Amino acid sequence: MFTAYKFRIYPDEKQKELFVKTFGCVRSIYNKMLADKIEHYKKTQKMLNNTPAQYKKKFPYFKEVDSIALANAQINLQTAYKNFFNNPKTGFPNFKSKKNTRRSYTTNLVNNNIELKSGKLKLPKVGFVKIKQHREIPEGYILKAVTISQNGSGKFFASILFKYEHEVIHKEPKSFLGMDYSMHDLYVDSEGNKAQYEHFYRKTEEKLKREQRKLSLMKKGSKNRAKQRIKVAKVHEKIANCRKDFMHKKSRQIANVYDCVCIENLDMKGMSQSLNFGKSVHDNAYGSFINMLSYKLEEQGKYLVNVDRFYPSSQLCSVCGYQNRETKDLSIREWICPQCGTRHDRDINAAVNLRNEGKRLLLNQINKNRGALGVSLL
Incomplete structure (x- = not known):
């Protein structure tokens, strides 16, 4: 490796x-x-x-x-x-x-x-x-x-x-976690925890605007403009470093505790180009976070499962399986299942459904592999 x-x-x-x-x-x-x-x-x-x-x-x-x-x-x-x-x-x-x-x-x-x-x-x-x-x-x-x-x-x-030489020995998955993408919190997991993302870009946006405004007023090719360009670059650098530090720590915590993490396979580029979500999507850098989590799990022989983006995770009741199509509207943050009466938080319910579906997909794949080798199935 x-x-x-x-x-x-x-x-x-x-x-x-x-x-x-x-x-x-x-x-x-x-x-x-x-x-x-x-x-x-x-x-x-x-x-x-x-x-x-x-x-x-x-x-x-x-x-x-x-x-x-x-x-x-x-x-x-x-x-x-x-x-x-x-x-x-x-x-x-x-x-x-x-x-x-x-x-x-x-x-x-x-x-x-x-x-x-x-x-x-x-x-x-x-x-x-x-x-x-x-x-x-x-x-x-x-x-x-x-x-x-x-x-x-x-x-x-x-x-x-x-x-370096490293033999990855895949573990028997015992602990599973579902993670639903959240524009505001980065993610919400199946245990009801939120990432508590600090929005480093949004916090520094006013300072960045001031420095960029100064840069725009300076004469091109001047020494003062060159100095101001470095000031702007340092603000960007601090934002990137804070974001990277947060994500490395958070992904390490998750990778050390859980054997399998189940996420939704989202088109982040498409999401950033629609519905005026560009700044928010780029600020939380969810794709980078998933990349960090992926290699940290992989090096420990653990799993990251991608659930299809068209899987109705936010519409299904995680208790009885009833599909409530009215929850397609993003403004609906809570709903009550008409079939079993359970009250759901939209994001937590979606994370639980992603965990259940990811677990099913992974165990089916493990069973297939073991069956091909003639080993007893789970």
Whole structure:
């Protein structure tokens, strides 16, 4: 298996200059190769297999940076190009913009050109860079690659990829949790608990508006505008860091307690583009939360079950199974089952139904697998 640890690095001025040059060269080689591929395809209707080495004579500055970083840019372009031809819905590769505030490049371990030791990280062409290693690397982890990135506020980071041996032993699922998406609370679970999400973007929105307003009034290209842009980037960075911290802690709590989590397979992108929910959907970042929860469950041999989005979780009575079609309206937050008389909170009832349906789907799959192996069924 593979895992990556992200650490902040503190390059000196020369190293910063080389990092920025490498970011630019990686972007430039990607764009030049893509432009040549497009031109070649228009002329011949065939794919051009070009490499960074073909451009170094004409553009000598490519020789000044890490050649593996350029090779990785070629691999990324080739993958994007093939993905488009295999499935046009993925979209045609775009040219990389010079204005993108987040810049990065990836280099691979070849002949011990990368080392991590004594609070320093050795990188090709750069040498040793000071690193803030806030966590120990477990024994047996093999370093494979490093991605250097710079965020909008100007900070540099190294994301170090490791390979390690890990056999995932799937557990017998005993504890189940259903989670229904909530625009306001992030989620409501089948035990009646809410995430108590703090809405970090909404809380900081006024401050962000003030800083962005100042930025918009400044002259383009001025030093004051450059300073103000960093201030705006720092506000965005704080929002993202607070959100990420909250979600990592919450997903870890759930993954440690439950063997199986059952959720609804929602189209978050479609939801953000409709009903004026864009800011709220992007603020709580439910998709990112589910991704964190998924890998934390997987590494422990636990399960995340996706229930079909068309399953009527909010319409079914979790006690008797009666389907109340009148609850389709989102303004109805509570309802009484006409058949058994149970009073339901819309979100909690939906979470219970998702838990029951997810449990059924998972146990059926386990039974099928065991039946195929000739093992006694649950």
